[in-house]
Amino acid sequence: MVDFEELLSKTQEVEKKKIDEELKKAFTEANLIVDEAYNEILSEYSKRIQEIISKNIEALRGEEAKLEVETKRAVNKEKDYWVQQVFQKTLDELEKIANTKDYKNRIESILSRELTEGAIVYCSNNDKKFIEGILTTKRINNVSVEVDNSIKGGVKIYYPDKKLTRDFTLKTILNQIFEDLRDDVARILFGE
Known part of the structure; x- marks a missing residue:
């Protein structure tokens, strides 16, 4: 027959294996939960970042178009000034x-x-x-x-x-x- 200590030792080993397996399962589940939460947060913040980037790109394009118009106006105004100077010089002659x-x-x-x-x-x-x-x-x-x-x-x-x-x-x-x-x-x- 098996003595008490041996039985206790075997029982402890079996229980230890069960606990190890359950811990591994729990650890795997915890990792899955953390990964899902991480991916969810990453996805949400990626969307927000993309929205912010899109808004900024639209704002920059608007500013760029506005600056282009202002630049063209300034260039045309300067050109008109010099063409008018030629006219005035000719008029003086x-x-x-x-x-x-x-x-x-x-x-x-x-x-x-x-x-x-x-x-x-x-x-x-x-x-x-x-x-x-x-x-x-x-x-x-x-x-x-x-x-x-x-x-x-x-x-x-x-x-x-x-x-x-x-x-x-x-x-x-x-x-x-x-x-x-x-x-x-x-x-x-x-x-x-």
Whole structure:
């Protein structure tokens, strides 16, 4: 027969094995629970992080678009400034054109073609005597000549009976030409 101590020892071993197996099962289950909880938390926070990243990306894209528009506005404003400077410089040079023989011939041609009795010719102070000379030479009577300090060259002809003004000033002609050539001027200035 087996003595008591041996029986006790065997019983302890069997119980120890059972306890070890149950501990292993419990440890495995605990690991599964921890892994599931970890994965759940990881998934939840990953979603939140993705949402935050998406919102930030959208906000950045909005800011980028806004900055692009502001940059284009600033660039266009600067380009317009420089194109306007070219226009102004050209406008300042108009007085030199008014001293050429071609200019004088064209003014004479305009006056011969456009003047009617009772008309008023507006011109620069520099052109007044020249225009009065044309009127005398061409024997165009009953036309008055008045100085308009805003005119640098060319003439405006006012027909009081028709309440009509025809503008042949160099500034008006330059405006028309410049609008047609504005894109070309910008291309030359900015290489576009």
